[in-house]
Amino acid sequence: MTEQPKIPRATAKRLPIYFRYLTFLNDAGTERISSSELSDAIKFDAATIRRDFSYFGALGKRGYGYDVKALLDFFSKVLDQDSLINVALIGVGHLGQALLNFNFHQSSNMRIAAAFDVNPERIGHVLSGVPIYSMDDLQEQIRVQRINIAILTVPQEVAQDITDELIKAGIKGILNFTPVRVTVPAGVRVQNVDLTNELQTLIYFIDNYGSITTGN
Amino acid sequence: MTEQPKIPRATAKRLPIYFRYLTFLNDAGTERISSSELSDAIKFDAATIRRDFSYFGALGKRGYGYDVKALLDFFSKVLDQDSLINVALIGVGHLGQALLNFNFHQSSNMRIAAAFDVNPERIGHVLSGVPIYSMDDLQEQIRVQRINIAILTVPQEVAQDITDELIKAGIKGILNFTPVRVTVPAGVRVQNVDLTNELQTLIYFIDNYGSITTGN
DNA sequence: TAGATTGTTAATCGATTAACAATC
DNA sequence: TAGATTGTTAATCGATTAACAATC
Numbered sequence: 001m002t003e004q005p006k007i008p009r010a011t012a013k014r015l016p017i018y019f020r021y022l023t024f025l026n027d028a029g030t031e032r033i034s035s036s037e038l039s040d041a042i043k044f045d046a047a048t049i050r051r052d053f054s055y056f057g058a059l060g061k062r063g064y065g066y067d068v069k070a071l072l073d074f075f076s077k078v079l080d081q082d083s084l085i086n087v088a089l090i091g092v093g094h095l096g097q098a099l100l101n102f103n104f105h106q107s108s109n110m111r112i113a114a115a116f117d118v119n120p121e122r123i124g125h126v127l128s129g130v131p132i133y134s135m136d137d138l139q140e141q142i143r144v145q146r147i148n149i150a151i152l153t154v155p156q157e158v159a160q161d162i163t164d165e166l167i168k169a170g171i172k173g174i175l176n177f178t179p180v181r182v183t184v185p186a187g188v189r190v191q192n193v194d195l196t197n198e199l200q201t202l203i204y205f206i207d208n209y210g211s212i213t214t215g216n
Numbered sequence: 217m218t219e220q221p222k223i224p225r226a227t228a229k230r231l232p233i234y235f236r237y238l239t240f241l242n243d244a245g246t247e248r249i250s251s252s253e254l255s256d257a258i259k260f261d262a263a264t265i266r267r268d269f270s271y272f273g274a275l276g277k278r279g280y281g282y283d284v285k286a287l288l289d290f291f292s293k294v295l296d297q298d299s300l301i302n303v304a305l306i307g308v309g310h311l312g313q314a315l316l317n318f319n320f321h322q323s324s325n326m327r328i329a330a331a332f333d334v335n336p337e338r339i340g341h342v343l344s345g346v347p348i349y350s351m352d353d354l355q356e357q358i359r360v361q362r363i364n365i366a367i368l369t370v371p372q373e374v375a376q377d378i379t380d381e382l383i384k385a386g387i388k389g390i391l392n393f394t395p396v397r398v399t400v401p402a403g404v405r406v407q408n409v410d411l412t413n414e415l416q417t418l419i420y421f422i423d424n425y426g427s428i429t430t431g432n
Numbered sequence: 433t434a435g436a437t438t439g440t441t442a443a444t445c446g447a448t449t450a451a452c453a454a455t456c
Numbered sequence: 457t458a459g460a461t462t463g464t465t466a467a468t469c470g471a472t473t474a475a476c477a478a479t480c
Contacts, residue, residue, distance in 0.1 A: 007424070010447055016416035020395060034461065043397045047449050054463055062462040063456040085419055098314035099411070107395070108412050110419070149419060173418045179236060179323070181259045189425075191418045193409065195315070196324050200232035202389045202407045203301055203326070203365060208223070226471055250437065262437095263473050270439055278438040279480040 011052045017042055018052070019079055020107065022072040034065035079109075086113035088147045088171075090162060091154035092122050092132055095177060099151060100128040112151070114141050135162075142169040149173045156180045227268045233258055234268070235295055236323065238288040250281035295325075302329035304363045304387075306378060307370035308338050308348055311393060315367060316344040328367070330357050351378075358385040365389045372396050 007015075021042050025033060035053075039046040053059045053066070059074060060066040076082070087104075089096055089112045096115065105111035115132045117123060123134045133141055141147075150171045154162055159180040166174060167188060174190045176182060179197070184190055223231075237258050241249060251269075255262040269275045269282070275290060276282040292298070303320075305312055305328045312331065321327035331348045333339060339350045349357055357363075366387045370378055375396040382390060383404060390406045392398060395413070400406055 008446070009421075012420055012424070013413075013417050015420060016413045017397075017410075019416075020412075036461085041397065043399075045449060047451090048447085050461090050463065051448085058463065060462055061456055062454070063460045065461065079416065079420060080423065087415065094314040094317040098310040101310040102411065104412050104415060108416055110412075110415055148422070149415070151415075173422045175415055175418060181233075181257065183259075189418060189421050191414050193411070193414060194233075195318065195409070196236075196320050196326075197229075197232045198407055198409060199303065199320060199326055199365070199367075199391055200235075200295065200324055201229050202391060202405060204228055204231060204295060205225075205405055206364070206389045207296065208228070224470070252437085261473060263475090264471085266437090266439065267472085274439065276438055277480055278478070279436045281437065 007055050011055060014044060014052055015075065015079060016108075017044075018049075019072070019075045019081075022068060022075060023107075025068045026072050030068050032065050033068055033071075035060075037065075081109045083109065085110045085149065086145055086147045087111065088113065088142060088145075088150045089115040089130070090138075090150055090152050090166070092117040092119070092127065093153060093155075096151075096153040097127060099153065100130050103128075110149075113145055113147060116141075135165075138165060139169045142166075142171065147171070149175070151175045151177070152182075153177045223271050227271060230260060230268055231291065231295060232324075233260075234265075235288070235291045235297075238284060238291060239323075241284045242288050246284050248281050249284055249287075251276075253281075297325045299325065301326045301365065302361055302363045303327065304329065304358060304361075304366045305331040305346070306354075306366055306368050306382070308333040308335070308343065309369060309371075312367075312369040313343060315369065316346050319344075326365075329361055329363060332357075351381075354381060355385045358382075358387065363387070365391070367391045367393070368398075369393045 021038070035046040035049045038044075038049050050060075053071075056074070056078065059071055087110055089099060092100070092115050096117075100112060100115060112130050115127065115130050116135050116138050117132055118135050122132050125132050148171055150166050150173070152159065152162065152166075152174055156178045159176070159178040160182050163174065163182040163184060167184060172188055174182070174184070174188070176190050176192045177195070179194055181192070182190060237254070251262040251265045254260075254265050266276075269287075272290065272294065275287055303326055305315060308316070308331050312333075316328060316331060328346050331343065331346050332351050332354055333348055334351050338348050341348050364387055366382050366389070368375065368378065368382075368390055372394045375392070375394040376398050379390065379398040379400060383400060388404055390398070390400070390404070392406050392408045393411070395410055397408070398406060
């Protein structure tokens with residue numbers, strides 16, 4: 001629902017990182033920054049950074065660099081930081097509870113507005129300021145609260161079934177912490193966060209490559 | 217420390233996913249599988265899967281597919297599943313505790329063998345079977361237990377300092393849950409898991425692209 | 433042999449980066 | 457003007473995928 005025609009995926013993935021570091025710089029009172037200084041801090045090639053920015057137009061000044069405040073304001077708009085995005089958490093186990101506590105809202109425009117679980121002992125309580133509903137209320141709450149993003153931290157056995165329910169409720173994006181590669185219709189986006197996988201890949205790289213800094 | 221000359225990074229990242237699904241198939245008693253069936257389950261293109269496998273040699277039979285057990289055994293060796301890998305957890309906050317509870321060991325050859333924290337109330341206790349040490353014991357424990365992978369779940373303010381300590385202790389791989397892009401010397405690999413970032417990217421894609429399944 | 437599916441070639445696509453003219 | 461750094465061109469690199477001959 002924002003501007004610009006087509007930003008490459010790789011660039012889009014870096015936007016939140018630019019945004020966060022610019023916020024940090026601005027808070028610290030830094031007024032200007034060059035692509036090479038940015039490169040040192042966030043570890044992307046300076047040319048990649050300039051190329052990324054240039055997809056949005058000419059944001060810098062030659063011979064000077066970028067104005068931190070102006071750039072921050074710009075990316076703030078690109079990432080729609082003015083509106084608050086409500087997110088649902090599905091499954092309040094250990095990981096779910098840690099995420100409830102995570103406070104996304106402090107460093108972004110997102111917050112977990114509702115959590116769902118099947119355990120009667122949890123339902124009805126409020127954890128880290130978030131009400132925990134029964135899975136039976138999923139459809140209704142998601143519609144009422146106009147949520148279209150869900151974080152999935154349920155046992156893998158029920159991952160696909162619950163995903164189907166989420167789709168039915170109108171969810172458009174799922175941050176999937178289960179190891180199951182869930183099936184979703186076109187128009188729904190799944191982002192997998194597979195912790196076992198990350199660790200295993202890390203180990204494989206260390207054992208088989210010289211390995212340098214990288215990652216995400 | 218294993219075989220094969222140079223597997224592309226993209227392929228290496230998929231290996232744990234192949235391994236896990238083959239384990240699942242084998243447990244279910246499935247004896248053979250084709251690349252297109254695999255493709256349906258784990259959502260990688262069938263040609264990509266065949267290409268990935270072929271880096272390791274001719275593992276399949278034309279006109280038949282792949283023998284599940286043989287393939288599983290093979291990848292088990294590639295991923296060195298026979299040896300147990302000890303991992304350290306640095307920072308036993310909410311997220312750290314959730315990871316302690318995560319039980320990587322159940323679905324892989326990894327386990328958290330030691331946790332570290334600065335909070336005196338936590339030090340000396342055992343959580344989910346893992347002893348919690350003082351940060352003062354970091355160097356010693358990591359050496360004694362021959363750990364070379366660390367999971368970093370500390371406040372971002374101390375992320376770089378603690379990373380430096382980890383390097384000094386001989387850590388070669390860091391799974392970094394902090395938003396800080398830590399600096400490490402060549403030969404050390406960092407894998408960033410940035411939850412705020414993942415969510416923000418997901419939202420950006422949903423708002424700006426039609427969005428299809430993807431992720432990781 | 434007929435049918436199926438691999439392994440691989442070749443084309444395509446997307447992302448990164450060196451290099452430098454443009455210009456503040 | 458002299459110095460610095462952008463924005464962009466062009467080359468390179470890496471990953472994906474269609475297509476099909478090889479072969480079980």
